[in-house]
Amino acid sequence: MINYDVIVIGRGLIGSAAARHLATHGVNVALIGPSEPLNHQTHTGVFGSHYDSGRIVRILDPIPHFAHIAKASITRFRPLEKQTGINFYHEVGYLVVSNNPEYLANMEACAKVFYPQVERFNPSELAERFPYFHFPSDVDSLYQPTDGGYLNPREHISAQNKALKLHGGTVLDETVLEVQPNGQMVNVRTAQGWITGHKVLLATGIYANVGGIIPRKIAFEVEPHTTILGEISAEEIPKLTGMPSLSYRLGDDPQRFIYFMPPIQYPDGKYYVKIGHSKGDRIASDRESLQHWFQNEGDPERIEWLTETLHQLLPTTTFASLHSRSCALTISSTGKQYIDQFDEVPIFALLADHGQCAKSADELGLMATELILNGRLPSPYRTDDHRIQYQQISVLYEKTEVD
């Protein structure tokens, strides 16, 4: 059986970051996870939250912890791009627009600490600076011109995986079917057979509680998300030059908060803007429910509302086509990620990221690396803040297979 120091399960944004940091610390790492499914409608294996070409990058956030982990990650984007030759980060700026004074006040308080150079625009300045957007007259805004914009999650993972290999790590394009502690070691089974590790790190995203892998089920929820991609024709692109990523919060109904991304080139070669909702409902986290959600193209009511909102937000833009997509993220019960060791086994969690962590994956991966190597999180993080919360009723090592 092949033997590794650490086996990281989950080749998404966060697991890939952790594996790379472990390898740069001289650890013999195997990172296991399947590539993106070719056809979502027919795929029956696991899905991930990273099958897209755009994720907002921003330091501005109403919650200091999220601003902190984002800022720490962003400082490492350019060095990783340089090391790997893979460009994944686009510094086009980030704009937040709202008529909710409390939300903006929290953002501004956080900005004082993490991004003091924040700019503020009133509605007429907004219209002049960003003429393609239409906002109501009662909004206010904050603008982050640097250290923000978007990243391409597919390319970010490619860069992390390439850097991992440059540091001697191994990438296995497999799905893990079973994890079995065996004394001081942990055995991990894929369709290719067993490998063994001194330690295992679980970074399986929304599939955390799907059986056979996790020692004890964690308390978390899965939030389904619908997005709309609006195709921008070649003639329209120049009119949208300089467009930033955007968070747009009108009124007090969190279900009506949206985010928006500027034109990004997708794998089909075309350019799309993207609109999505910032908060969502819940779905069950069992394998069947997740598969059903990912095999479909989002929630019809949200598709209608997001399409209408997109037209209101960009009234002078014509879309060559509109498509909807489904995705999902995880919500922890503490508001912070679970970065912790399971009781009495050399298995660690890097789970329940609480959404919005594409931009912060690198720092979360570094935090898990320090925990695995030194038994505690690095300063200024508090190990107790990131303890796993368990489900009340939980079955040890369910035998159900994942794939």
Ligand SMILES: Cc1cc2nc3c(=O)[nH]c(=O)nc-3n(C[C@H](O)[C@H](O)[C@H](O)COP(=O)(O)OP(=O)(O)OC[C@H]3O[C@@H](n4cnc5c(N)ncnc54)[C@H](O)[C@@H]3O)c2cc1C
């Ligand atoms: C619609 C949407 C929009 C978002 N927008 C933003 C944004 O603008 N900015 C931002 O910062 N964040 C954003 N996020 C959040 C961000 O995408 C997530 O925080 C991030 O993807 C979580 O990374 P992860 O590695 O924990 O999970 P994932 O990226 O889902 O990776 C988990 C991986 O585990 C693998 N896996 C599961 N089970 C197994 C198994 N048994 N064996 C092997 N591998 C397994 C999966 O294949 C997957 O690759 C958004 C999320 C969604 C859904």
